[in-house]
Amino acid sequence: MIFATVGTTDFDVLVQAIDELAPRQHEDVICQIGNGRYAPRNCEYFRFAPSLADYLERARVVVSHGGQGSIMDVVRLGKPLVGVSNPDRHDHHQDDILAKFAELKHLIWCRSLDELEGAIALATRAQFATYVEPPCAIHVIIDGFLLERQRGDADRRGVNGFRRWWRGGGAEHGATR
Secondary structure (H helix, E strand, O other): OEEEEOOOOOOHHHHHHHHHHHHHOOOOEEEEOOOOOOOOOOOEEEOOOOOOHHHHHHOOEEEEEOOHHHHHHHHHHOOOEEEEOOOOOOOOHHHHHHHHHHHOOOOEEOOOHHHHHHHHHHHHHOOOOOOOOOOOOHHHHHHHHHHHHHHHHHHHHHHHHHHHHHHOOHHHHOOOO
16 A cells, blocks of 8 residues: 655645556555645545554555654654655755655655656665664753753842842841841
8 A cells, every 4th residue: 555644734736646646556545635625536535543553554655745753653664655845834844854864765755746656666666774763862951951940040049039038137137237
């Protein structure tokens, strides 16, 4: 099965391209179309699902928009992946994501929908690099940040507490001005 996903937004040109390719494929083609307006005529489709895990597991090849979450879900499974960036995204961040994952040999980056059929064929015979989660130290960074904030707050409370004490009659407790 070929599974195509566009995430939570819309990517009608990708859905339409997949739909036009579907009759030439010798297997089922299923599209997750998000908020798109184009309704495929040649393949099964749905807008959203609680989880795409079952579709991703069953897929022989996945065609995906360049969203980080979708890309990560597929490369973690080690499935052949064709990534297509959505040109309607305002900052073109999907190009950056797809370029990096293509460089690391985790996917085939399809830069033009005219090349989609060839990209799918290439993905079926390509050797992809196994994705290995990079070491994560964000918990150490957050812990350090929180400790720093805590110290800073304690310092400010100490200075402000002293000021209140001093202005509020600290002399009564043995302080002299």
